[in-house]
Amino acid sequence: MELGIGTANTQASEESLMDKVKIHGELIAAITSGVLIGIGWLLEKGGFSTASVISFLFAFVIGGFAKAKEGIEDTIANKELNVEMLMVFAAIGSAVIGYWTEGAILIFIFSMSGALETYTMNKSRKEISSLMELQPEEALVITDGVEKIVPVSNLRIGDLILVKPGERIPSDGRIVKGQTHLDEAAITGESIPVSKGLDEEVFAGTVNLNGSITVEITKPSTDTLFQKIIQLVQSAQSEKSPSQLFIEKFEGTYVKIVLAVVVLMMFLPHFLLGWSWTETFYRAMILLVVASPCALVASIMPASLSAISNGARHGILFKGGVHLENLSHLRAIAFDKTGTLTKGKPEVTDVLVKDHLSVEDVLLTTASIESHSNHPLAVAIVKYTKESLDRPLIQPESIEDIAGFGVKAHYHHDIWKIGKADFVGRSEAEAFLNGAAKKLANEGKTVVYIQKNDEVVGVIALKDVVREETKKAIDILKKRGIYTIMLTGDSESTAQAIATESHVDAYVAECLPERKVEELKKLKEKFSQVAMVGDGVNDAPALATANVGIAMGDGSGVALETADIVLMKNDLPRIAEAIKLSDRMNRIIKQNVIFSISVIMVLIVSNFFQFIDLPFGVIGHEGSTILVILNGLRLLK
Structure with a gap:
């Protein structure tokens, strides 16, 4: 078994080496041509004329093969001579009148440009491959209550698929069951996750962060965003x-x-x-x-x-x-x-609480509850609290994550809710401190509401700062x-x-x-x-x-x-x-x-x-x- 593994590793290494040689073949040829030109020049100075000509000849062939082949093929295909052919003729002309060095240098310069062109082409192919890797290859299809893994290419419009937390959406569709937060950075570029519920559209390549959702496919995998x-x-x-x-x-x-x-x-x-x-x-x-x-x-x-x-x-x-x-x-x-x-990450910009409460106490309780979530807004609130308060976080008695709305927790016989306006009551949220939250929202900030025992006691504003x-x-x-x-x-x-x-x-x-x-x-x-x-x-x-x-x-x-x-x-x-x-x-x-x-x-x-x-x-x-x-x-x- 060990011998087999060793052989496989050796073969993999050899294949990897061959792939690298293929990718960088033109560059290797150009560098080799340059080395041969240097050797030929030294031999010529040393009086070894025949050996120098042989070295220059090898420099011609090794360095000029790729460009000469390209020039000939393009000439045949387009029925028109090109600069590649002129370079070849000029190099041959130099050799004919005995100036091998000049001809070889000409070939060397042109072969280097060819190597750079090939490098650029390989980069383009690599970037497309990187894009393709972000879309899943398989999906979990639900048919009559039975789950089955199928290739994404086999998905059809109307299929129901189950997407679990941490997985990427395999194809465009709409949610028919469940609620969650999606990281849509691959599509919109925005760092703050988006709450998604019933009948809302989801895109292939986006990441399901927390809740399990059932999605009805609305587009084939070949036609997704x-x-x-x-x-x-x-x-x-x-x-x-x-x-x-x-x-x-x-x-x-x-x-x-x-x-x-x-x-x-x-x-x-x-x-x-x-x-x-x-x-x-x-x-x-x-x-x-x-x-x-x-x-x-x-x-x-x-x-x-x-x-x-x-x-x-x-x-x-x-x-x-x-x-x-x-x-x-x-x-x-x-x-x-x-x-x-x-900066690409939300940061806390404002913390507002009602006058009869302590800002530090409300912020500490909020951060302690949010510390149990990996949502970017929650992470930002916890980070801000730890940096601004020299007090350890507390441990709530119970925490319940309400997908798409926020977090509910019990602490010292009080019920705390942290999340969206609809979660704490929109009318009360909008009336908080004479509409302070609306003003913050108009400044491009995301507002998180804090409720204690049916009373909105504070808001935290976050923003992706300039x-x-x-x-x-x-x-x-x-x-x-x-x-x-x-x-x-x-x-x-x-x-x-x-x-x-x-x-x-x-x-x-x-x-x-x-x-x-x-x-x-x-x-x-x-x-x-x-x-x-x-x-x-x-x-x-x-x-x-x-x-x-x-x-x-x-x-x-x-x-x-x-x-x-x-x-x-x-x-x-x-x-x-x-x-x-x-x-x-x-x-x-x-x-x-x-x-x-x-x-x-x-x-x-x-x-x-x-x-x-x-x-x-x-x-x-x-x-x-x-x-x-x-x-x-x-x-x-």
Whole structure:
């Protein structure tokens, strides 16, 4: 048995290793190519020319295989040459005229870009898998009083399923029996659980916190709100950005022009200018080398990687230079409320009791009763009491949890009720201290009522408070001329209160994931370049739809996977820092592009007039590449 287990573990390890090799295959190939280039260069300097050529040849094959294969396949499929093929031709041209090092370096740079593309694709697949894991695979169906576990995919409209405490709802439906509290953060993003009773709607992926409920399925598993979230993420990520479409169009034109000119250079000078065939071919190969976009590639990648490294040191993670580039073009930013503008957890803000009673005594009794509950509001009350009172909690004589309403307890011959207004009597609750509770509710706070022997004696107000740094961050963005808006699944009153407190320009309340996506699309139509900042699963479609998705570091894994940028310390002012970094990077990239294109044009003209030979052409070409790389590295400061 031990031998069998050991063999199984070994096989699992081997499979895991093979999976990693497959995932990172292109990166491994690129690094290997770079090592072989270094070896070839050392051998060449040592006088071992044959060995150096062999090393360079292996660098060509290992580093260029993936991109060459991709280029050939795309050329066949689209019936049009692309930059990949131009890189291959330029590298081969370098080798033909004896410049193996330059050709190998060209292959190395391009293979690294291919490895980054593959990494991004793997991240996209991983994020969809993370979403799928949040929906249960099985459900407990009740048929004529008999319980049976079936796959969620087999559920049909009208089926009755039993959902126990702690379990996730497997499919959209309505409650036909029982009451409970549901954690709907996966759908609405709100941290405070929602009380659900008979005939109320429940969504797949949400968590049943306490009571057992029987749910009638109203939608098939393929058409649930949660599935729509997944589809929205997939759809948004499959859409190509305008810049990407432009690059693809430019790519085909650039390749055609360069290859056409190279072909003409191989023949026309011989007939028109009287060049020898050797000189004609020699000049054509120089043109192919100096016209290759090596310097152009180096104009962007080193600058992007340097800026990304700079951001990482300051707690800002970018998932590629393109996202960092887009930041400086932003004209509007949409923010989720819970966990983004606010702390994401309810905190006690007000404690009011009748004049003839002690605030400390009422608070202590309330916290002692609530300490037997794991409801977020109860946890917040207990935490507040322990921090503000230097007194130990007491032990009630009996406690009864009334699902959907609150808690009832006996202590010293008194009956205490803690919960919603309807639980303690709505009319008395609304009349408490001349309507004080209504005023608190209008401020976006959740009110918990305290009743002692049929008399409402106090209220505790809780609120998901705005982060201290939120106002500063919003004000900085507004000074830059960026429009700010809050998108939240919370109620109108709460949204209005938080929007005013956080200084955002506008807000939209009661936003489910689909509505957030719709609002993002409207913003994109109006402002063109829009960012979304969020932290929950429900924010994933909006993060994917925005031009730039920004996730808070302690948010859900799905939000982090979907977003283009992650703020590791939940520090909103870092968004402004990231935008400044984007401005710097774009300036440097423009400098590099203009410089590299100018050098290429000068080299091409000089080659045509026979002012330079191959060594000087290579020095000019490679020298410009080194200069733009060094310019890009300034962003490391």
